[in-house]
Amino acid sequence: MQLNRHLEHYLGPPEHEWDTDDTGAPMPFRIAQFGPDRPFGGVRTHATVGLSAARLELPGGGWVCQELVMHTRDEQLQEFVPALLDQVGAELLGTGRGLDRGQVIGPRGQIFPVGGLTAFYAALPVYLPDEFRTVLVTDRPVQLTWLIPITTGEAELALRIGWAQLEKAFENEDPDLTDFRRSGVSAARQFE
Numbered sequence: 001m002q003l004n005r006h007l008e009h010y011l012g013p014p015e016h017e018w019d020t021d022d023t024g025a026p027m028p029f030r031i032a033q034f035g036p037d038r039p040f041g042g043v044r045t046h047a048t049v050g051l052s053a054a055r056l057e058l059p060g061g062g063w064v065c066q067e068l069v070m071h072t073r074d075e076q077l078q079e080f081v082p083a084l085l086d087q088v089g090a091e092l093l094g095t096g097r098g099l100d101r102g103q104v105i106g107p108r109g110q111i112f113p114v115g116g117l118t119a120f121y122a123a124l125p126v127y128l129p130d131e132f133r134t135v136l137v138t139d140r141p142v143q144l145t146w147l148i149p150i151t152t153g154e155a156e157l158a159l160r161i162g163w164a165q166l167e168k169a170f171e172n173e174d175p176d177l178t179d180f181r182r183s184g185v186s187a188a189r190q191f192e
Contacts, residue, residue: 006135011038031082052142056098064098102163107152115181119155121148151184156191
């Protein structure tokens with residue numbers, strides 16, 4: 001199954017796509033916006049489309065063909081998502097390195113004009129069925145990675161104690177990870 005059909009199967013047809021950056025320059029991959037209410041009520045999903053054309057080295061060894069996915073429920077903040085996915089995707093292409101599960105990008109300062117999210121966390125796309133995680137594109141497996149905006153404390157928790165502890169805190173406290181105005185989980189407050 002090709003990437004576009006795979007995304008549409010789980011998220012419906014894209015309602016908008018970008019293939020140029022803020023300056024009008026062509027991007028090396030597209031950003032597609034799906035929704036509303038994909039994968040669940042009140043949420044829109046954005047995904048890179050074509051980032052996976054590059055084979056990226058993984059920090060733990062091996063390589064990956066990867067696409068990035070981000071979910072948001074905040075209509076005011078969703079306008080920032082395409083530029084963020086463009087920036088992170090371009091960084092991955094520039095370094096030639098992909099994201100392993102549990103990897104943190106940042107903290108690098110406030111991501112959105114409101115709230116305290118300062119970093120990104122690479123996770124399995126658990127808001128979608130397991131079958132969404134990987135798709136074969138021209139006989140190469142493409143991994144779909146959920147990019148979650150997180151707080152500095154959450155980033156430090158993952159970096160110092162381990163990503164499994166951050167995911168355990170997410171499971172225990174069940175924050176709305178699509179809410180870009182949320183505060184960090186209590187287990188991470190010691191690192192803020």
